[in-house]
Amino acid sequence: MSTFQAPKGTYDLTPPRSATFLAVREVISAPLRDSGYGYIETPGFENVELFARGVGESTDIVTKEMYTLTTKGGDQLALRPEGTASVLRAALEANLHKAGNLPVKLWYSGSYYRYERPQAGRYRHFSQVGAEAIGTEDPALDAELIILADQAYRSLGLRRFRILLNSLGDKECRPVYREALQTFLRDLDLDEETRRRIEINPLRVLDDKRADVQKQLTDAPKLRDYLCDACKAYHEEVRALLTAAGVAFEDDEKLVRGLDYYTRTTFEFVHDGLGSQSAVGGGGRYDGLSEMIGGPELPSVGWALGVDRTVLALEAESVELDLPATTSVYAVPLGEEARRVLFGVVTELRRAGIAADFAFGGRGLKGAMKSANRSGARYTLVAGERDLAEGVVQLKDMESGEQSAVPLAEAAAELAKRLG
Ligand code: ATP
Ligand code: MG
Numbered sequence: 259m260s261t262f263q264a265p266k267g268t269y270d271l272t273p274p275r276s277a278t279f280l281a282v283r284e285v286i287s288a289p290l291r292d293s294g295y296g297y298i299e300t301p302g303f304e305n306v307e308l309f310a311r312g313v314g315e316s317t318d319i320v321t322k323e324m325y326t327l328t329t330k331g332g333d334q335l336a337l338r339p340e341g342t343a344s345v346l347r348a349a350l351e352a353n354l355h356k357a358g359n360l361p362v363k364l365w366y367s368g369s370y371y372r373y374e375r376p377q378a379g380r381y382r383h384f385s386q387v388g389a390e391a392i393g394t395e396d397p398a399l400d401a402e403l404i405i406l407a408d409q410a411y412r413s414l415g416l417r418r419f420r421i422l423l424n425s426l427g428d429k430e431c432r433p434v435y436r437e438a439l440q441t442f443l444r445d446l447d448l449d450e451e452t453r454r455r456i457e458i459n460p461l462r463v464l465d466d467k468r469a470d471v472q473k474q475l476t477d478a479p480k481l482r483d484y485l486c487d488a489c490k491a492y493h494e495e496v497r498a499l500l501t502a503a504g505v506a507f508e509d510d511e512k513l514v515r516g517l518d519y520y521t522r523t524t525f526e527f528v529h530d531g532l533g534s535q536s537a538v539g540g541g542g543r544y545d546g547l548s549e550m551i552g553g554p555e556l557p558s559v560g561w562a563l564g565v566d567r568t569v570l571a572l573e574a575e576s577v578e579l580d581l582p583a584t585t586s587v588y589a590v591p592l593g594e595e596a597r598r599v600l601f602g603v604v605t606e607l608r609r610a611g612i613a614a615d616f617a618f619g620g621r622g623l624k625g626a627m628k629s630a631n632r633s634g635a636r637y638t639l640v641a642g643e644r645d646l647a648e649g650v651v652q653l654k655d656m657e658s659g660e661q662s663a664v665p666l667a668e669a670a671a672e673l674a675k676r677l678g
Contacts, residue, residue: 265382266376266382267374267376267381267382267383268381268382268383269381275569277581277584278569278572278579278581279385279565279569281579281581282387282414282565282568282569282572282579283367283385283387283565285410285413285414285579286387286407286410286414286563286565286568287365287367287387287410288410288413289406289409289410289413290363290365290389290406291365293363293402293406294363295363295364295365295389295391296363296364296365297364297365297366298345298348298349298364298365298366299366299368300338300341300344300345300347300348300366300368301338301344302337302338302368302369302371303327303335303336303337303338304335304336304338304343304344304347305333305334305335305336306324306326306334306335306336307334308336308343308344308347308551309324309336309338309339309340309343311550311551311552312342312343312346312347312519312547312550312551313339313340313343313519314459314519315458316455316458316459316462317459317462319339319340319372320339322373323339323372323373323374324336324337324339324372324373325337325339325371325372325373337371338368338370338371339370339371339372340370340386340562341366341368341370341386341388341390341562342388342390342519342544342547342560342562343519343547343551345364345366345388345390345392345560346390346392346547346548346551346553346556346558347551349362349364349390349392350548350551350553354392355392355393355554355556360392360393360394361391361392361393361394361396361399361558362390362391362392362393363389363390363391363392364389364390364391364392365387365388365389365390366386366387366388366389366390367385367386367387367388367565368385368386369383369384369385370383370384370385370386371383372384377535378532378533378535378570379532379533379534379535379566379567379570380535381566384564384565384566385564385565385566386562386563386564386565387562387563387565388541388560388561388562388563389403389406389541389560389561389562390558390559390560391403391558391559391560392548392556392558393556393557393558394557394558395545395557397492397493397495397496397499397523398495398499399559400496400522400523400543400559401496401499401500401503403541403559403560403561404421404423404496404500404505404507404525404561405500405503405505407527407539407541407561407563408421408505410563411527411538411568414568414572414577414579415572415575415577415579416529416568416571416572416575416577417575418529418530418531418571418574418575419527419528419529419530419538419571420506420507420508420527420528420529420530421505421506421507421508421525421526421527422507422508422510422513422525422526422527422528423496423497423500423507423508423509423510423513423523423524423525424481424509424510424511424512424513424514424523424524424525425481425482425485425489425490425492425493425522425523425524426461426481426514426520426521426522426523426524426542427481427484427485427486427489427521427522428486428488428489428521428522428545429521429546430486430488430489431484431485431486431489432481432484432521434484435479435481435484436460436461438479438484439460439461439463439464439478439479440456440457440460442477442478442479443456443460443463443478444456446474447474448463448471448474452466452471461481461514462514463475464478464512464514465512465514465515467534475512480511481511482511489522492522492523493522493523496523497509507525510526513525513526515540515542519544519546519547519550520542520543520544521542521543521544521545521546522542522543522545523542523543523559524540524541524542524543525540525541525542525561526539526540527539527540527563529567529571529574531571531574531575532567532570532571532574535567537564537567538563538564538567538568538571539561539562539563539564539567539568540561540562541559541560541561541562542559542560542561543557543558543559544558544559544560545557545558583613583634583635583636584613584633584634585613585614585615585633585634585635586612586613586614586635586636586637586673586677587604587607587612587613587614587615587635587636587637587638587639587673587677588614588615588616588617588629588630588633588635588637588638588639589601589603589604589614589615589616589617589638589639589640590617590623590626590627590630590638590639590640590641591616591617591640591641591642592623592640592641592642592643593642593643595643595646596641596642596643596645596646597620599641599646599666600616600639600641600651601616603639603651603666603669603670604616606670607670607673607674610670610674612670612673612674612677615633615635617629617630623640630656631656635656636655636656636657636677637653637654637655637656637673637676637677638653638654638656639651639652639653639654639669639673640652640654641666645663646666648663649665649666649667650663650664650665650666651663651664651666651669652664653669653672653673
């Protein structure tokens with residue numbers, strides 16, 4: 259193993275691809291920022307207890323995928339495997355829910371860690387942009403979040419994604435369904451671990467990705483047939499609001515998702531160009547989570563979109579984001595005096611808000627012009643001794659190839675004018 263290799267299941271973001279990741283985070287969060295969601299940032303690790311209680315002791319995330327550590331002081335911590343529990347914890351700690359302004363709408367962006375088997379689209383370190391609306395039960399809020407995620411993916415230029423929608427019921431109807439499902443599952447031919455899962459969290463068995471398990475589930479009782487009237491009405495309202503907004507979705511009664519805390523609305527965004535790691539994002543309502551972690555009753559809803567898989571989806575659809583050129587002007591000095599003068603012009607341009615770069619290291623004209631080309635700059639400024647003696651710099655338009663002498667004192671203003 260080379261010393262320069264990133265840890266297994268991780269990768270670095272380096273230019274130019276890293277620019278796409280930044281842009282994706284920007285585009286995904288834009289609709290949230292325009293819809294009353296405030297930015298929140300929480301630590302990269304939490305007390306392990308938060309996830310054990312919040313995400314659930316019966317989930318793969320907690321039992322298999324969490325990076326846990328004991329500090330020198332004896333604290334049990336875990337690198338965060340997801341965002342919702344942390345965001346809710348932080349909102350409760352800051353008493354945001356008591357400011358008399360519900361729902362508390364928050365968005366976040368960051369790194370998450372899961373000890374998984376690395377494969378295409380599945381990493382041990384990945385990044386998400388997420389949103390949570392805390393403290394309000396209103397089908398319009400569920401619809402808002404789904405609509406904003408749809409808007410985000412659309413404005414990225416993605417087309418081949420689908421929205422899967424389901425309702426998981428609430429504390430009235432889900433227990434009844436749970437029991438019916440358990441009775442059905444106990445008669446199936448399943449391995450030990452899955453049998454244990456039937457007793458702890460039978461809904462998760464529906465989420466099993468193995469074909470032989472899925473085949474046996476064809477006649478499993480459907481949650482839809484067990485939803486209470488309140489859950490049914492709520493779900494119908496969410497569906498109607500999405501339809502009215504022109505957001506297409508597919509009812510998927512097997513969609514349960516891997517976290518324990520979901521109630522009622524659950525949804526997943528899948529992309530058809532990604533093979534088996536097809537989920538680009540997901541979320542749902544989690545009315546019981548606050549109480550599970552020791553807080554008051556705060557019905558809430560949220561989602562998290564995976565940035566890594568979203569970038570893979572863009573690549574699968576050959577979508578090129580319209581990334582602004584990082585450098586507008588590239589300065590190439592020929593000789594010591596020109597270095598000092600052009601470095602001054604570059605500083606002036608930057609202070610005027612024009613992205614400019616400079617041929618460092620005293621290279622010759624040829625190498626420096628190559629760098630100018632590679633920078634994507636629209637204009638280069640070249641100056642040698644003779645230009646300086648005449649008080650000019652050579653301004654070259656890299657698109658047309660046109661070159662003209664511009665008085666040194668006017669170079670910055672001329673460039674500002676040309677770049678609009
Ligand atoms: P999967 O079923 O693929 O394991 P999940 O249900 O565990 O996904 P969530 O916890 O809902 O995923 O996280 C939301 C999004 O974060 C996913 O849709 C995905 O885009 C991304 N994501 C989750 N785990 C990973 C991972 N290990 N590597 C890359 N992205 C991930
Ligand atoms: Mg997972």
